[in-house]
Amino acid sequence: MEKLSRNNRVVAITKILMENPNKIVGLNKFSELLNAAKSTLSEDIVIVREVLEKLNMGKIETISGVAGGIKYIPKIGEDKAREFALELCNLLKDDGRVIPGNIIYMTDLMYNPEIISTAGVMLSSCFQEANVDYVITVETKGIPLAYEVARNLGVQLVIARRDSQVTEGTTVSINYVSGSSGRLQQMSLSKKSMKAKSRCIFIDDFMKAGGTALGIKELLREFESELVGIGVLVDNTEFNKKLVDEYVSIVELKVVDKGSIMEVCPSKTFA
């Protein structure tokens, strides 16, 4: 292939890194694709790194050694994160979201790629240092968000099912008590879905009392694995006695009146 100019190479490098968040990309890959010497590419990478950092668009880490290369870590600036959290608050305040059962209709937000991709970057950056092996969620509404977090962290997604499915092979099922309704619920996970001794984070759409998170913790114990973090889009702070200690949310919400008036604000993490 013909030689590319620096302007051209930095575009390609940016694109490849963005497609492989938290994965080590060896200089060889760039070298083959862009027909450039490693020393030249190293200079290109410095440019990409500097501009991403300057514009709060993520980090590039260098990993040395035989299996070395560079790694793109998705991140958004504090200002942009706050702005997004406020925007989410406005969307949630919208009349007509409270549906029978005093439930907040959020499906449209959870399935909106524009919202979920930004929320995914915000939550994944909270767990960047947690050495995560898997992102786990329970079907269904949290799946796109959990998927984005898994993609950003460069790890596999795991989805616990409400009932065991023939397509999952041998499964482990547990019963747990919903912290808000007190009802007994079930979730199950394929034996094939994770290696023992794994570190997992649980991602979901909504946190009430935290019963589901506690259930996940117990389910992971059956896989000799550990829950090392919890992240949700919305935290319902009316349930102020949570069953889990530490978790991250993007916004906090309170249904003030059993109808439509709601108090909603960015969480402490993103305020």
Add this chain to the structure above:
Amino acid sequence: MEKLSRNNRVVAITKILMENPNKIVGLNKFSELLNAAKSTLSEDIVIVREVLEKLNMGKIETISGVAGGIKYIPKIGEDKAREFALELCNLLKDDGRVIPGNIIYMTDLMYNPEIISTAGVMLSSCFQEANVDYVITVETKGIPLAYEVARNLGVQLVIARRDSQVTEGTTVSINYVSGSSGRLQQMSLSKKSMKAKSRCIFIDDFMKAGGTALGIKELLREFESELVGIGVLVDNTEFNKKLVDEYVSIVELKVVDKGSIMEVCPSKTFA
């Protein structure tokens, strides 16, 4: 903000475009963020466009007019697509994938962001010209793939549930017959989930006889909407009388022996 050099600006432009696939980004946005004149930015964009096209990494379209700007269209080259399809075949040939019930265990692939993000680009590029309003799937295994296709096409994801949920508000439920097992099944969708007169594509993990796709078609009719395309990761060609005419798959599969030997190859679209 200080002025950035051209090689800095092209990095930022690439990043912003990639984060907003199939969304029109106005030049104003770049102009504010990068503190550069529109004429300068236009030259930058030419560079980004040319290198992406040269490396088969996607297209940039210019939309003129008041609401104009540029739009990034994800795409991968034919060679890379074929290579990916072949790799997927190898993964599927792996012994131990056939589990009781003559079912292919594919959960690990469907929840692997590296695989799903590439498959998402391949399928979305098949529907780029279809004027899609929504991507629809049925829970659960196809959700990450459907989400990727929706994100790439810049549209909302819609997920039909197996049973109606209180969190979904008023729902419409239909019964349909599974084309492979002949059993009656149900799916339901929130009334709030889509506007009437919409054009939808259905994305799923696996196609057997196409009963689910037919069910989706009927469900969409209840929403006065239309199914304009179908895309799946794996097509089981043992079921050679499909209930739907047109669909796209990435690989084709045949369980030759009721055990482990499988015939699997890239689909015609990606061979």
